[in-house]
Each structure stands twice: as structure tokens, then as C-alpha cells.
Amino acid sequence: MTFGNWDASIHSKIDQIKRINTAKQIKNKNIVSIDAQRQTAKISGSSGELYEVTLNHCTCFDFNAQRGPCKHIYKLAAELGLLPPLPMFNAEKAETFKQSIPAEVDRFKQQYLAGAISADKFIKIVNALNSK
Ligand SMILES: [Zn+2]
Structure with missing residues (x-):
């Protein structure tokens, strides 16, 4: 771009x-x-x-x-046609990402349990990961 x-x-x-x-x-x-x-x-x-x-x-x-x-x-x-299209939704990649969510949640849970991030931030991250 x-x-x-x-x-x-x-x-x-x-x-x-x-x-x-x-x-x-x-x-x-x-x-x-x-x-x-x-x-x-x-x-x-x-x-x-x-x-x-x-x-x-x-x-x-x-x-x-x-x-x-x-x-x-x-x-x-x-x-002006100078902005290339944004990334297109890719069902296969979306499914791969979806399968990685539990591991991602666990990774952030460890950060929360270690005191590195607040409960608020941890909950927001989990909600964002599980959102559409
Ligand atoms: Zn402006």
C-alpha cells in the first residue's frame, strides 16, 4: 500500500x-x-x-x-482507488485461530495468576478472543 x-x-x-x-x-x-x-x-x-x-x-x-x-x-x-482491500475473511484460517483460543486464554490466565495483568484486562482479553 x-x-x-x-x-x-x-x-x-x-x-x-x-x-x-x-x-x-x-x-x-x-x-x-x-x-x-x-x-x-x-x-x-x-x-x-x-x-x-x-x-x-x-x-x-x-x-x-x-x-x-x-x-x-x-x-x-x-x-481514489489507492487503498488496497482489507484482508478478506478466510474460513480455514478462522477455524485454526478458533482452535488456538483455549491455549491463548490459558497463556493470559498464567499472566493474570502471576500478577502481570489485572483481572479486568484478563477478562477483556478473553471476551475479545471469544467475540465474533
Ligand atoms: Zn483528517
């Missing part, structure tokens, strides 16, 4: 995966305008603010705070 001036490795960091996932939730009606030639867009936020977006820059708070691609940049990249 390469667009703008970003090193492709940035997009697989967990915080960026969250932003890519959030970008999918931006409704098309929030794209006020898009210029495919110049690779720019104006995207409105949830409370009506208007963000000026390029593949390298955005006027939103998140971009200014972290200086990395925000959800608006990912939305623009997706609209």
Missing part, C-alpha cells in the same frame, strides 16, 4: 488499522467534494466542520496531533 509520501509500513501499525477501519464508516455524503486529478477532497466531520484533505495532509485535529495519516486521508485514498 503506497500513496502520498508515507512509508508503507506505517499502515500496518495498530493505530493506523483503527483509522483505516474508521475511514470505512465515513459516509459518502460527508465527502463534500473530491478532485481526483489533484488528489484532494473536502470532507465534513460529524459536527459540520470541513476538512481539507490531501494524501499527505489533513486539517483535522487527529492529523495535527499525530502527523500521520488520519481517517480522512484513508478515505480519500480509498476513493
Whole structure:
């Protein structure tokens, strides 16, 4: 995945995966305008603010705070066809993962019992592992 001036490795960091996932939730009606030639867009936020977006820059708070691609940049990249599809669900791999869950739960239970993680964190991990 390469667009703008970003090193492709940035997009697989967990915080960026969250932003890519959030970008999918931006409704098309929030794209006020898009210029495919110049690779720019104006995207409105949830409370009506208007963000000026390029593949390298955005006027939103998140971009200014972290200086990395925000959800608006990912939305623009997706609209321009520059964002490769996210991993597809794979039933075989899902089944293999499902079978590994008891061992994963046990691994985190040992961390909990050793005092390395709180009961809250242990329960959240177990719930996440067992969620859809
Ligand atoms: Zn932004």
C-alpha cells in the first residue's frame, strides 16, 4: 500500500488499522467534494466542520496531533482507488485461530495468576478472543 509520501509500513501499525477501519464508516455524503486529478477532497466531520484533505495532509485535529495519516486521508485514498482491500475473511484460517483460543486464554490466565495483568484486562482479553 503506497500513496502520498508515507512509508508503507506505517499502515500496518495498530493505530493506523483503527483509522483505516474508521475511514470505512465515513459516509459518502460527508465527502463534500473530491478532485481526483489533484488528489484532494473536502470532507465534513460529524459536527459540520470541513476538512481539507490531501494524501499527505489533513486539517483535522487527529492529523495535527499525530502527523500521520488520519481517517480522512484513508478515505480519500480509498476513493481514489489507492487503498488496497482489507484482508478478506478466510474460513480455514478462522477455524485454526478458533482452535488456538483455549491455549491463548490459558497463556493470559498464567499472566493474570502471576500478577502481570489485572483481572479486568484478563477478562477483556478473553471476551475479545471469544467475540465474533
Ligand atoms: Zn483528517
